[in-house]
Amino acid sequence: MNLKNGRDVEQLVAGIYLNDMCLDRGNALVEEMGKKRKDIKTAFTYLILAWMEVLSKMEYYDARNEDAVQLAKKIYDRPVPYPELVLAKNGLDQETERSLNTDSPRDVANALASYLRADAEERYGTFLNALMMEHRTLQQNFTRMGMCWLKEDCRNRKDLSWICELPVYLPFI
Structure with a gap:
């Protein structure tokens, strides 16, 4: 798998890993992401907020992702500051290829x-564009996982802590 290709990584996360009608795998992924360094956690928050902004501007949606779009519109009714992306430079950022177990939250x-x-x-544009073209049900699954992350991560971010108070109901479809 090409780890620099946003379309490949989007397919791994939303199209394969979160695409499960029996299990909510989002919580396990959020737990694993919570073990990462602070700069990776910030980048993940950035990605989720960027996705929510894309959703908030979506004009065409249906019952499969309507709740996610409405939640995103509620979030972006006010200015949402993005966290600053500052990724530490070390040997890890050279990794571009990986074989992995697509059922493993740690590998994903x-x-x-x-x-x-x-x-x-x-700014993760290829990932976001691929997710925008994804099946509406998979968008809902990614948004559910993303909100699980934001509710945890934003508790520690003064300018985003209000997101923790939002009621979230994103049904499995």
Whole structure:
């Protein structure tokens, strides 16, 4: 898998790992991402907020992702400051290829962390564009996982702590 390719990583995260009708795998991924360094956690928060902004501008949606779009619009009813992306430069950001177990939250989190380091300068545009073109149900799954992350991470961010208070109901479809 090419860890610099946003489309590949989006397919891994949303199209394969979170695409499960029996299990909510988002919590396990959030738990693994919570074990990462602070700069990776900040980059993950940035990615989720960027996705929510894309969703908030979505004009065409249906019942499969309507709740996610409405939640994103509620979040972006006010200015949302993005955290500053400052990724530490070390040997890890050189990794571009990896074989992995797509059922393992640790492997998926490690691949996602590598991507977040590799594509920070591009602000994850390829990942976001691929997710925007994804099946609406998978968008809902990614948004559910993303809100699980934001509710935890934003408690420690004074300018985003209000997100923790939002009621979130994103049904499995």
